[in-house]
Ligand code: PEP
């Protein structure tokens with residue numbers, strides 16, 4: 001339920017409403033917009049059925065939130081959420097690019113890749129230390145050693161570190177090194193993990209589950225916000241369909257649809273969506289045209305030697321060229337990249 005306050009309400013009105021909700025066992029979520037303050041009543045709203053909240057001083061109207069997700073919904077917060085990551089704003093006019101290898105392989109290769117990204121103005125270096133591989137015999141990532149390499153590159157280049165967290169037991173470790181924590185597609189409905197990252201003080205990239213609906217995706221984001229972490233970036237990364245020519249099918253319509261339904265930033269990962277390097281540039285440009293706030297792109301200096309996802313990784317020269325092309329597309333839709 002959303003409680004819209006009158007423009008001339010005072011602080012005592014607000015505190016009275018919060019106390020009333022808390023007495024009923026609900027949590028009050030305050031959102032102070034440019035023109036309006038609204039209070040979200042979070043919890044089992046059935047307790048409110050008999051309570052005339054609209055007659056409390058300072059209340060203008062009380063509206064039900066019809067969607068099953070609340071905190072993430074546009075109904076709840078009309079303005080776009082802009083997430084500050086150490087001075088970089090995600091969800092604003094500038095489209096940020098999160099680029100790098102699928103997995104961190106060695107310090108040298110990571111450094112080479114990072115250096116190649118800098119001329120394009122990239123601010124975020126992605127790379128897996130813990131890899132969710134389909135086969136238990138595939139390379140699983142170097143764990144903390146990889147996290148240290150990432151942090152070393154950040155110290156030298158200023159690139160912010162984005163890396164995946166797979167297991168709640170690694171939360172403290174990953175947060176020690178990461179600037180942005182990624183939750184992978186296979187864990188989108190790992191509710192224990194979502195609750196865990198709901199309690200960290202780091203932005204989270206939440207990737208859409210392989211077979212998840214938009215509603216399920218938003219419900220998973222709701223888990224994180226419900227714990228208090230409001231810095232969630234949604235990532236469309238392709239869904240599984242009957243088509244086998246591409247690794248997944250990029251649901252490009254998810255971008256404008258998510259932008260309608262939620263105030264959270266939406267980014268696109270064309271690399272995992274198509275799984276083929278020849279299709280990545282077109283899908284990247286399509287993502288910008290569709291309104292993406294950011295892009296997550298796999299780049300490797302020698303894709304043929306990559307320990308994972310080589311076939312979808314762009315070489316630096318192709319990445320640089322793509323970024324040039326993206327500038328034109330971004331400009332056409334009133335953005336910069
Ligand atoms: C990744 O980004 O490296 C990754 C494993 O992605 P996803 O979870 O989307 O498969």
Ligand code: MN
Pocket residue numbers: 102103272298308309
């Ligand atoms: Mn990958």
